[in-house]
Amino acid sequence: MAEHIHPIHEQLVQRSEREAANGHRGGVVWLTGLSGSGKSTIAAAVERRLFERGVFVQVLDGDNVRNGLNGNLGFSLADRQENVRRVAEVAKLFAGAGALVLCSFVSPTRDIRATVAEIVGDDYLEVYINTPLEECERRDVKGLYAKARAGEIKQFTGIDSPYEAPPDPFLDLPTTDLTVEQAATQLIEALTPRLQLPHA
Numbered sequence: 427m428a429e430h431i432h433p434i435h436e437q438l439v440q441r442s443e444r445e446a447a448n449g450h451r452g453g454v455v456w457l458t459g460l461s462g463s464g465k466s467t468i469a470a471a472v473e474r475r476l477f478e479r480g481v482f483v484q485v486l487d488g489d490n491v492r493n494g495l496n497g498n499l500g501f502s503l504a505d506r507q508e509n510v511r512r513v514a515e516v517a518k519l520f521a522g523a524g525a526l527v528l529c530s531f532v533s534p535t536r537d538i539r540a541t542v543a544e545i546v547g548d549d550y551l552e553v554y555i556n557t558p559l560e561e562c563e564r565r566d567v568k569g570l571y572a573k574a575r576a577g578e579i580k581q582f583t584g585i586d587s588p589y590e591a592p593p594d595p596f597l598d599l600p601t602t603d604l605t606v607e608q609a610a611t612q613l614i615e616a617l618t619p620r621l622q623l624p625h626a
């Protein structure tokens with residue numbers, strides 16, 4: 427039987443050309459923090475403001491990933507690891523296309539985040555949405571903490587599943603000291619020189 431030969435296609439569009447066309451560099455901004463810490467809210471605010479500056483920006487979060495691509499995964503540490511691994515691979519593709527990707531995932535352990543850093547490489551920018559458990563529980567945006575305390579949800583981060591704070595993030599955002607707008611501004615100011623983003 428004839429052997430199948432897969433031709434190697436030369437890449438005719440380089441990442442640097444994509445970045446030049448977009449007017450900024452690509453990158454993966456990885457927001458980690460407890461449920462209710464403010465990851466999605468801050469990512470959405472940053473996405474809106476950068477979009478208005480003409481940045482090629484996209485949020486990836488549980489809402490657009492756990493229902494589809496990762497719909498078969500739950501919240502054991504092994505499933506979280508796989509959830510985050512797949513997202514990291516997708517984010518890497520986006521960054522290769524020159525996008526600034528804002529990934530909003532609990533990504534609770536150092537091991538899980540190390541997987542992301544390994545997949546994404548130099549494009550990985552870790553942002554700690556630093557909100558104490560008591561504040562997240564007070565906000566209880568989706569009522570999940572009450573359910574976890576009542577034993578109706580198992581393996582809930584911060585209750586009966588671990589969260590390990592990142593020891594050396596690119597940026598630490600303590601949301602009890604910052605408004606959403608202030609947190610978004612700090613993140614945009616940190617990213618602007620790093621990814622050569624257009625100024626407002």
Ligand SMILES: Nc1ncnc2c1ncn2[C@@H]1O[C@H](COP(=O)(O)OS(=O)(=O)O)[C@@H](OP(=O)(O)O)[C@H]1O
Nearest residue numbers: 461462488501506509531532533534580581582583
């Ligand atoms: N057991 C348990 N633990 C933590 N979170 C839970 C759980 N069950 C459901 N949820 C909801 O799922 C959101 C977290 O999903 P993630 O994909 O970010 O988690 S992980 O990175 O895979 O750990 C998280 O969303 P956010 O509140 O936006 O963080 C919760 O709303």
Ligand SMILES: Nc1ncnc2c1ncn2[C@@H]1O[C@H](COP(=O)(O)OP(=O)(O)O)[C@@H](O)[C@H]1O
Nearest residue numbers: 460461462463464465466467567601604605606
């Ligand atoms: N400084 C702040 N930064 C982010 N969110 C804040 C802040 N102060 C209060 N919040 C509120 O906290 C909640 C955070 O929820 P969410 O963004 O869904 O968190 P996560 O995505 O981490 O689960 C929102 O209701 C938001 O309005």
